[in-house]
Amino acid sequence: MTLLEIKNLSKIYHGKNGAKVQALSDVSLDIAAGEVVGVVGESGCGKSTLGRSLLRLIEPSGGQVLFEGQDIVPLKKSALKPMRRDLQIIFQDPFGSLNPRHKVGKVIGEPLEVHGIGTKQQRQEKVRELLDLVGLPQNAIDRHPHEFSGGQRQRIAIARALALDPKLIVADEAVSALDVSIQSQIINLIAKLQKQLNISILFISHDLSVIRHVSDRIAIMYLGRIVEMGETEEVMQNPQHPYTQSLLSAIPRVGEKRARTVLAGEVPDPANPPSGCAFHTRCPKVMDVCKQTRPELKAQTQGAVACHLFPQ
């Protein structure tokens, strides 16, 4: 069953001196109940913009976000509030997103308070359950976030996100700032809770090996667009789009020979994107048509690909 359906979502940021940045163009994506969809791409490709605009933490410039069939883009703030219970987000830097003056009990219980759920005692009870759930000690309740390590703070952020029993969580680089040994603890925790509570997750990361580990399906983004989408293992084992192929070969893996072909150049400035296929300035397989015409994301025998090498 489709829980969330994103249709042609776009976001234009208006910078100073009238500069326009098209951070997100025509992104369509759906997430089934209990599904984990990974979004991967290099810095600035629009991952966070996607995560935030689908929650309306920033206002999309166009498109629809259907949550359980209802478009939340045109909703007024007041109509949006009940929706917020179902849609939560976890950020990369838990320090930045947790109020340093509040005790952990308050930080985790705050969403319950805001939504007027339960009595004070019931909320306390729920907070205690949540602490257990994410593997924090009960005495954390009376301590401050800064007394905790990065991994533990991420547990606090996860407990807070779970307080309202959401149906969908956007995890934006939720494990990216953590050390390897802590990262695997948090990945395990997220995966366990996801299964136990049957939550859908939009898992955003620049790290393909993390994305591969947790996601049922993945979307690869380049300069504000999805360029390839499909079942995780299919894409990883048989990447179709030239960008996905380059991205995969650039990841240094333990025990593997390094890639001989290194992608030249860098991601172009999104304020001034290349014509046609935005990847054409770096693509090893570029053709004339690529410079003029933008390829659409089209379903293929495997997943969907936006590239002129495939039937358009």
Place this chain on the structure above:
Amino acid sequence: MTQSPLLTIDDLWIDVGSRPVIEGVSLSIKPGEMLGLVGESGCGKSVTALSIMRLLAEPPMHIRQGAIHYDGQDILAMSNLELEQLRGNQIAMIFQEPMTSLNPVFTIGDQIAEVVLLHKTSDRAKAARRAVELLDRVGIPAPEKAAQKFPHEMSGGQRQRAMIAIALACDPQLLIADEPTTALDVTVQAQILELIEDLRGEMGMAVLLITHDLGVVSQYCGRVAVMYGGRVVEEAPADELFTNPRHRYTEALLRTIPAANPPGVELPAIPGTVPPPGARPNGCAFHPRCSFCLDICTEEMPELTGDDHHRLRCWNAA
């Protein structure tokens, strides 16, 4: 054939205030080799690197004990003038965030020329030409134009290339690269690592590559030293270390990375957290997290075992 090392660090101890940060690090780098220094944050990689350049913030940092020799010279006994010579002509360093080490008010070309003028020539025009050559060498397109740019006008990858150009300006014999690609995208990371590897091969420069990324080390380094809790716990040729890790921490670290596990399965996690300086346990600093811990591990620092080829400090090695 054994070659005498270019750099040796011998039983180095460094404190921050009264807390030990580096607890007996020994390392050596041979000419032309790329040594990887890996470990999770706070284990002392950067402090070790800065001590080689004598760039530690002293105080609060304080070198309590040990020796660092570069090409036979005792770095810890050098005068400020000698250190300047060393930093300018022998050893160069690049960091994770080039923006902090580039001067925002001078063009990239001027900043490179500055270094050339300091160490190589007194001819300004020559220095400016050399700056353009260096920018070209590190793969910056349209180097003449790039030389006129200010740091903020460049992308992260280009700034890192510019930093490398500055580092190369004095033809260093040793390049210390502290997380040089951590802030970069993977495709740009691959470019920068290839560049460093090319330069190593071409100029016979030794490289100390500091990173927390085991994949990077596996693909680029000949030898690897793994740090934990202010100590080198295991050191071996990269192939050997990754196929046959012997220290229980190295073994656990390699097992826990997502790429080493089939999708979806629970990762073999390492419990607990990295202890900060001042809170490191007695004996082997890893013992509270180690599933192979013996009684002795909680009491005594493991002795150095193995041979020159593969050495480690673990009471219950694999």
